[in-house]
Amino acid sequence: MWGRNEFLYRKCVRLVPSRYPNYSTYTLKLPKRSAQSFLYVENTALLPLRTLKSGNHNVCSRYLQNSVAYSSTSIRNLQDVRPIVKTQPEPDCNSYTCRTHSCGELRPENKGQKVILCGWVQFSRLSKFLLLRDAYGLIQCVVHENNVSFSDILLETVVKIEGKVTLRPKDTVNHSMATGEVEVVIEKLEVLNNVEKLPFNLRSYQKPKEQLRLQHRYIDLRFPEMQHNLRQRSYMLHLMRRFLVEGHNFVEVETPTLFCRTPGGAREFVVPTHHSGLFYSLVQSPQQFKQMLMSGGIDRYFQIARCYRDETTRPDRQPEFTQLDIELSFTNQDGVLCMIEELLHNTFPKPLPKPPFKRISYKDALENYGTDKPNLTYGLKFLNIKPFLSDKESDSSVGAFALPYPSKAGKLTAKYKEKIRESTKKYNTKIILPENVSKELGMDVANKLQNNIGQDQSMIIAMGENENACLCLGEVREMLATLLHSMNLLEIKENIEPLWVVDFPLFVKGENGLETCHHPFTAPHPADMHLLDTEPLKVRSLAYDIVMNGNEVGGGSVRVHDVKLQNKLLKMLDIDGSSLSHFLSALGSGCPPHAGIALGIDRLVTLACNAESIREVIAFPKSHDGRDPLSGAPNVVSEEDKKYYHIATVD
Amino acid sequence: MWGRNEFLYRKCVRLVPSRYPNYSTYTLKLPKRSAQSFLYVENTALLPLRTLKSGNHNVCSRYLQNSVAYSSTSIRNLQDVRPIVKTQPEPDCNSYTCRTHSCGELRPENKGQKVILCGWVQFSRLSKFLLLRDAYGLIQCVVHENNVSFSDILLETVVKIEGKVTLRPKDTVNHSMATGEVEVVIEKLEVLNNVEKLPFNLRSYQKPKEQLRLQHRYIDLRFPEMQHNLRQRSYMLHLMRRFLVEGHNFVEVETPTLFCRTPGGAREFVVPTHHSGLFYSLVQSPQQFKQMLMSGGIDRYFQIARCYRDETTRPDRQPEFTQLDIELSFTNQDGVLCMIEELLHNTFPKPLPKPPFKRISYKDALENYGTDKPNLTYGLKFLNIKPFLSDKESDSSVGAFALPYPSKAGKLTAKYKEKIRESTKKYNTKIILPENVSKELGMDVANKLQNNIGQDQSMIIAMGENENACLCLGEVREMLATLLHSMNLLEIKENIEPLWVVDFPLFVKGENGLETCHHPFTAPHPADMHLLDTEPLKVRSLAYDIVMNGNEVGGGSVRVHDVKLQNKLLKMLDIDGSSLSHFLSALGSGCPPHAGIALGIDRLVTLACNAESIREVIAFPKSHDGRDPLSGAPNVVSEEDKKYYHIATVD
Known part of the structure; x- marks a missing residue:
C-alpha cells in the first residue's frame, strides 16, 4: 500500500444502509474514460475493502471511508468521483492529541x-x-x-x-x-x-515469516494489512451493533465466562479457585445464559462474546475466540435466518447476494457436494447414480455417486491418486476412477452414465455406506476444484456465496449410543416428532448453519422450551441433568419459545478481509499449540499460587 | 412500575448529543399547571432514568425512549409534552417474531x-x-x-x-x-x-431476598428494575462506542484474556493447560496489550473489556468485571481528561456538570476530605489547624486537622464514639472530640479555633502522622455526613458530582521498599524528575482517577514510553523485568508517547441506575465469595480433566 502504482484518494466513497442516515452516502459516477479500466478501491488502513468493476456508471459502495483507489490503467485520479450526499462529519482522528493534522489529510x-x-x-x-x-x-x-x-x-x-x-x-x-x-x-x-534495532524491516516486499511477526506483533501491527484488518473488524462489529441496537431493539447483555461445566460439547478450560478442590469452567459459549435471559424476558439478546475451547490441537483454532451471539423470543427458524441475512447484507463489507440467501438441506448438501459446508463458488455437483445401477446395489443404505468433470483435465497424476486413496481409507468407501468405470460397472451402465453427463466429461464414482460415500467424494471434489482451476478448466467465483444448511439430523450415532449433532438444547423438527421414540436417528432438528465459500461462519437452532421434552432428550443422550438443574428450572418457569444463532467473528472477518488465516484478523493470536509467541505464555506459576489454589502439578 | 399512581407515556422524551443526528431530539415543555408538581420520568424497562424538576419550562433530556412518567400530584397526563424534533425511526422490537405488536404500544x-x-x-x-x-x-x-x-x-x-x-x-x-x-x-x-410453581411472585411490594433472587435469576430478570438496568447498561455502552468510533475514530481491538502473569498488581486466576506444569493467567486488565497496540501504531484504541481479579474477599467485587479501556498516542494528561469529560457528558444518562470537571490534587483531597475519592455532594471540609498550634507540634510530618460541623447535632452517642475509636486504632491517630478540645489544646488555642469556624460549629480534631490523621478524619467525615443528614443538618445533593483526583504520588512505602501507587508503567511527573533518585517518595506521577460521589469510577495515567526510564522504575520497584521482555521490547521499538484510562463499567452503570450494588446491573453476578448462586459453580472437576491438565488437588 505504500509502494508505487498507487493512487491515494481520501474520503472518496462512503455509504451505509439507509437505516443509518448519519453515515455519508456517496454515489460513484465513474468518468467515461475509465470504461475500460479496472478500479480497485480500498481504504488506507481504515475501513473496508471493495472491488468495483467499471462499465457501470453508477456504482454504489457502502461505508467506505478514507479510501485508496488503485487504478491499473487509465484512471490516475478520481476527480470525477464526486460525493453526492454527505450528512455526518468525519470522525475526528486528531482530537485530544498534540497534533493538528494527521499525516494523511493535507491537501x-x-x-x-x-x-x-x-x-x-x-x-x-x-x-x-x-x-x-x-x-x-x-x-x-x-x-x-x-x-x-x-x-x-x-x-x-x-x-x-x-x-x-x-x-x-x-x-x-x-x-x-x-x-x-x-x-x-x-x-x-x-x-x-528513539528506536532500537528492529528484528525486521517494515517493507511489504520483504515480509518476515509468521512466527517472527507474531513474536514482535507490536511492530508487525504497523504493516498496512494489519492496520486495515483490525480497523475493518472494529468497524464491522460496530455496524452490527448499530443494526441490532438501533434497528431492532436488541439488548447487549454481558454474561459470565467463569461458570460450571456444560455437559457434552468441547473440552473446557478449568480455573482453580481458593475453595479447595473447586473449579470454574471457562464457558465455550453463552448458550445456557442466553436461554435463561429469554426466560427472564429480555426478549432480544445479543453479545459479542469471548468464548473458550481447549482445542489447541485443531489448526486455525484459537483457545479463545469471539462470536456474535444472538437469541430472540417468540420467533422461529425463518425469523432467525431472515434476521441474519439482513444483518449481513447491511454490515458485511463485501457485496452479498440479495436476501433470501440460498438454502439447502443437510441431506442435499451431502448428496450433491459431499459436505455439510458446500463451497458454491464453483460447480462440480454430484450425480446420484443409484438409478443407473443394477438391482444388486439397491440396498437403501448404500450410496453411489458420480462426480463429473471436464475430460480435458486428462488422467490424474499419482499424487492425486494417493490423496484419493487416503480418503477412501478414511471413509471405508470404494472410489472408481474414470479409467475403470466400464470395467467396474459394466459397459452398459458406463455408457448410460456417459450419455447422461455428456461426452466431454469424465467422472469419479464413490460407492459405499451412503454418508461415507458422499463425504469421501466431497474430499475428492475439493481437491479436483483446485486442480481444475489451476488448469483453467473451472471457474471459481471471487465473490461471497452464502448458503444456509438446514434440516440437520437431531442425533448422530456415537460410540455409546445417541449423540447430539448440534447441542442438547436443539429442538426436534415438528414434522418428525412421531419418530423420536422409534427411529431417533431419522429425526431432523431445527438447527441451521450459515456457510460462506466452504467455511461454516455460524450456526444456531430453535431451542427446546418445554422442560419435559428437554428432560426426555437429555435422557436419550444419557446426559445427567443434575448439573443442569438451574437451566431446566428456567425452562419450567415460563420460558417463551426462542431461537438463536452464533456467528464466528474471527472467521467472518477473515473472509471480509481476504485474509489467509484468522491470525491475520486477531491482534494478538496464539500459535497452533496455544502458546503466546509474544510472552511465552503459558508459564510456570509460583508454588505460593499453587498452594493458594490447592493444586499441585503432576506429570 | 406496574403499581398504581403511575402514568405511562410512551416515547415522550428522547434526545442525544447533536453529534448523532439520527437520534430523536425532544424538548419537553411542561404545562403551567404542573408548576407545583414533581415530575419523575423513567423509561419502561428500556432506556435511561431521568429526574426532572418542574418550574423550568424547557427541560431537555437526553435519549430517553419509551418513557414512563410518574406524577405525584397534578399531572395525570403528558399531552402537553410534545416532541419537537424526530429524525430516526424507532428501533423495531417486533421484527423477526410471530407477534404483530408489543404489549406496550397499542393506542x-x-x-x-x-x-x-x-x-x-x-x-x-x-x-x-x-x-x-x-x-x-x-x-x-x-x-x-x-x-x-x-x-x-x-x-x-x-x-x-x-x-x-x-x-x-x-x-x-x-x-x-x-x-x-x-x-x-x-x-x-x-x-x-406452561409454568411450574415459582419460588417467588413477581410483585414489587414483596420482593424476595437477594440470595433467592440470584438463585432464580431467570425469574428475577422479569422485574422491571432488572429489565431497566440491563437495557440502560446496553444502551450506555452503545452510545460510548458511537462517541469513540464515529465521533473520534477509535478502533475497538479485542485483546487476549489468556496471558502470562503481570508482575505486581492483584492476584490473577491461573488456567492450567495440557502442557504439563504450564498455566495461563487471566488478565487483570489489557494494560500491556494496549501499550503494545500504541507501539503498533493503532493510535486510538478502546475496548469494553472483560477483566479478572481474584479478590473475592472484598465486598462488592466480582471475580470478572467490565471496563472501558482506552489508550491513545501523542496525547497528555489534559487530552485524556478532556476526552473522558466529553465522553461522559455525551453518554451518561444523568445530568453532569458542564466540562471541565473539578480537579483536585491527591494532597488536597487528602487534607480537605481525608480520602483520595472525596464525595462532593456535601460539604464538611477539613481545616488545617497546624498554624493555630504552639511550636511543639510543628514537626512537619505531624498533621492536625479539624472537622467543623453544626453544634446543633449535639453530643455524639456512644455508638459513634466507638466507631471513631476504631478509626483511631486503625490509623494510630489521636482524635479529640468537641467536648475535649479546650482540655487537650488549652483554652487559648480552643478559643482561636472556635472563632475561626464560627460559634455555631463544633469540631472533631485529628492529630498524628499527616496522612494517617487525614484518613482517620476522612472516616469520621463520612460517618458524620450520614448522621447530620438524618438530622436534617446537612444537605446531600442528589446529582452526580464528578471529580478528577490528580498528582498522585508515584511510589508508596511498602513493607519491602518502594511500591507502585498506580502501576509500574505510570510516568513520573516531569516537574519532579530531579527527585527520582534522591527522594522518590516525593515524586508525583501523571496518574489520575475520576471519582463520582465518593466512588472511584475510573483511573489512568500517562505511561512511560522510554524503555530506559521504564527499566529504571522496574529496578526501583524491585520487579524482575525478564517476564516483561516483550513489553520492554515494544517500548524500545519506536513507541509513541501515550496515555490512557479505564472506566469501571459496573460501578458507572450502578450510579447511572441508582442501583444499590453492582449486582443489580450485572445479569448473572456471583456472590461475595465468588460462588455462582445459580449453578453452584465453582464445582469439582473430573479426575480425567485433572489428569489432562496435569494437576492434582491438595488440601
Whole structure:
C-alpha cells in the first residue's frame, strides 16, 4: 500500500444502509474514460475493502471511508468521483492529541497553514527529505533551512514535526500519494522516542515469516494489512451493533465466562479457585445464559462474546475466540435466518447476494457436494447414480455417486491418486476412477452414465455406506476444484456465496449410543416428532448453519422450551441433568419459545478481509499449540499460587 | 412500575448529543399547571432514568425512549409534552417474531386492527380479563365470547393471543397505563409454555431476598428494575462506542484474556493447560496489550473489556468485571481528561456538570476530605489547624486537622464514639472530640479555633502522622455526613458530582521498599524528575482517577514510553523485568508517547441506575465469595480433566 502504482484518494466513497442516515452516502459516477479500466478501491488502513468493476456508471459502495483507489490503467485520479450526499462529519482522528493534522489529510487547500504532525520516520533521503507516517497516511516533509538536521535518524524513530504546508513544484507532484501535491517545510523537529534495532524491516516486499511477526506483533501491527484488518473488524462489529441496537431493539447483555461445566460439547478450560478442590469452567459459549435471559424476558439478546475451547490441537483454532451471539423470543427458524441475512447484507463489507440467501438441506448438501459446508463458488455437483445401477446395489443404505468433470483435465497424476486413496481409507468407501468405470460397472451402465453427463466429461464414482460415500467424494471434489482451476478448466467465483444448511439430523450415532449433532438444547423438527421414540436417528432438528465459500461462519437452532421434552432428550443422550438443574428450572418457569444463532467473528472477518488465516484478523493470536509467541505464555506459576489454589502439578 | 399512581407515556422524551443526528431530539415543555408538581420520568424497562424538576419550562433530556412518567400530584397526563424534533425511526422490537405488536404500544389509533401478541400472564380476573406482559409493557385483553377460556391459567404462563383492538368504554379507561385507553378482544388464545410453581411472585411490594433472587435469576430478570438496568447498561455502552468510533475514530481491538502473569498488581486466576506444569493467567486488565497496540501504531484504541481479579474477599467485587479501556498516542494528561469529560457528558444518562470537571490534587483531597475519592455532594471540609498550634507540634510530618460541623447535632452517642475509636486504632491517630478540645489544646488555642469556624460549629480534631490523621478524619467525615443528614443538618445533593483526583504520588512505602501507587508503567511527573533518585517518595506521577460521589469510577495515567526510564522504575520497584521482555521490547521499538484510562463499567452503570450494588446491573453476578448462586459453580472437576491438565488437588 505504500509502494508505487498507487493512487491515494481520501474520503472518496462512503455509504451505509439507509437505516443509518448519519453515515455519508456517496454515489460513484465513474468518468467515461475509465470504461475500460479496472478500479480497485480500498481504504488506507481504515475501513473496508471493495472491488468495483467499471462499465457501470453508477456504482454504489457502502461505508467506505478514507479510501485508496488503485487504478491499473487509465484512471490516475478520481476527480470525477464526486460525493453526492454527505450528512455526518468525519470522525475526528486528531482530537485530544498534540497534533493538528494527521499525516494523511493535507491537501493543496491547506497551503500556508502551520501544522503539527506526529509519527514514524518511514524514509529519509539526502538529509533533506523525510517521509512521515502515522495511522492515517504518509506525508513528505522537507528541510529548507539549516536549523533542522536529521542526517543520522533511524527509520521508525518517533518524531513530532512543526512546519508549514507548501505546494510542491508541479514537476515533483507525486500522483501516487494522497498528499502528493503538498509537502511540509520543517521548522522544528523533535524526537519523541528513539528506536532500537528492529528484528525486521517494515517493507511489504520483504515480509518476515509468521512466527517472527507474531513474536514482535507490536511492530508487525504497523504493516498496512494489519492496520486495515483490525480497523475493518472494529468497524464491522460496530455496524452490527448499530443494526441490532438501533434497528431492532436488541439488548447487549454481558454474561459470565467463569461458570460450571456444560455437559457434552468441547473440552473446557478449568480455573482453580481458593475453595479447595473447586473449579470454574471457562464457558465455550453463552448458550445456557442466553436461554435463561429469554426466560427472564429480555426478549432480544445479543453479545459479542469471548468464548473458550481447549482445542489447541485443531489448526486455525484459537483457545479463545469471539462470536456474535444472538437469541430472540417468540420467533422461529425463518425469523432467525431472515434476521441474519439482513444483518449481513447491511454490515458485511463485501457485496452479498440479495436476501433470501440460498438454502439447502443437510441431506442435499451431502448428496450433491459431499459436505455439510458446500463451497458454491464453483460447480462440480454430484450425480446420484443409484438409478443407473443394477438391482444388486439397491440396498437403501448404500450410496453411489458420480462426480463429473471436464475430460480435458486428462488422467490424474499419482499424487492425486494417493490423496484419493487416503480418503477412501478414511471413509471405508470404494472410489472408481474414470479409467475403470466400464470395467467396474459394466459397459452398459458406463455408457448410460456417459450419455447422461455428456461426452466431454469424465467422472469419479464413490460407492459405499451412503454418508461415507458422499463425504469421501466431497474430499475428492475439493481437491479436483483446485486442480481444475489451476488448469483453467473451472471457474471459481471471487465473490461471497452464502448458503444456509438446514434440516440437520437431531442425533448422530456415537460410540455409546445417541449423540447430539448440534447441542442438547436443539429442538426436534415438528414434522418428525412421531419418530423420536422409534427411529431417533431419522429425526431432523431445527438447527441451521450459515456457510460462506466452504467455511461454516455460524450456526444456531430453535431451542427446546418445554422442560419435559428437554428432560426426555437429555435422557436419550444419557446426559445427567443434575448439573443442569438451574437451566431446566428456567425452562419450567415460563420460558417463551426462542431461537438463536452464533456467528464466528474471527472467521467472518477473515473472509471480509481476504485474509489467509484468522491470525491475520486477531491482534494478538496464539500459535497452533496455544502458546503466546509474544510472552511465552503459558508459564510456570509460583508454588505460593499453587498452594493458594490447592493444586499441585503432576506429570 | 406496574403499581398504581403511575402514568405511562410512551416515547415522550428522547434526545442525544447533536453529534448523532439520527437520534430523536425532544424538548419537553411542561404545562403551567404542573408548576407545583414533581415530575419523575423513567423509561419502561428500556432506556435511561431521568429526574426532572418542574418550574423550568424547557427541560431537555437526553435519549430517553419509551418513557414512563410518574406524577405525584397534578399531572395525570403528558399531552402537553410534545416532541419537537424526530429524525430516526424507532428501533423495531417486533421484527423477526410471530407477534404483530408489543404489549406496550397499542393506542386508540390502533382501533379495529387485528393483532397478535405474545407474553406472560401478569394477572387474570373473573375468567374474563387478562393482563398480558412482555418486555415492552402491559395490555388488557378481554373475552367477549365463550370460545376462549382461561379460568385456571397460572400467572406467568406464556401465551399467544390473537384479537382485535377496541376502545375501552370511557369510564373504564385506565389512565395509569400507557395502553389504558384500549383493550384487545381475544379471538384465540394459545398456551406457548406452561409454568411450574415459582419460588417467588413477581410483585414489587414483596420482593424476595437477594440470595433467592440470584438463585432464580431467570425469574428475577422479569422485574422491571432488572429489565431497566440491563437495557440502560446496553444502551450506555452503545452510545460510548458511537462517541469513540464515529465521533473520534477509535478502533475497538479485542485483546487476549489468556496471558502470562503481570508482575505486581492483584492476584490473577491461573488456567492450567495440557502442557504439563504450564498455566495461563487471566488478565487483570489489557494494560500491556494496549501499550503494545500504541507501539503498533493503532493510535486510538478502546475496548469494553472483560477483566479478572481474584479478590473475592472484598465486598462488592466480582471475580470478572467490565471496563472501558482506552489508550491513545501523542496525547497528555489534559487530552485524556478532556476526552473522558466529553465522553461522559455525551453518554451518561444523568445530568453532569458542564466540562471541565473539578480537579483536585491527591494532597488536597487528602487534607480537605481525608480520602483520595472525596464525595462532593456535601460539604464538611477539613481545616488545617497546624498554624493555630504552639511550636511543639510543628514537626512537619505531624498533621492536625479539624472537622467543623453544626453544634446543633449535639453530643455524639456512644455508638459513634466507638466507631471513631476504631478509626483511631486503625490509623494510630489521636482524635479529640468537641467536648475535649479546650482540655487537650488549652483554652487559648480552643478559643482561636472556635472563632475561626464560627460559634455555631463544633469540631472533631485529628492529630498524628499527616496522612494517617487525614484518613482517620476522612472516616469520621463520612460517618458524620450520614448522621447530620438524618438530622436534617446537612444537605446531600442528589446529582452526580464528578471529580478528577490528580498528582498522585508515584511510589508508596511498602513493607519491602518502594511500591507502585498506580502501576509500574505510570510516568513520573516531569516537574519532579530531579527527585527520582534522591527522594522518590516525593515524586508525583501523571496518574489520575475520576471519582463520582465518593466512588472511584475510573483511573489512568500517562505511561512511560522510554524503555530506559521504564527499566529504571522496574529496578526501583524491585520487579524482575525478564517476564516483561516483550513489553520492554515494544517500548524500545519506536513507541509513541501515550496515555490512557479505564472506566469501571459496573460501578458507572450502578450510579447511572441508582442501583444499590453492582449486582443489580450485572445479569448473572456471583456472590461475595465468588460462588455462582445459580449453578453452584465453582464445582469439582473430573479426575480425567485433572489428569489432562496435569494437576492434582491438595488440601
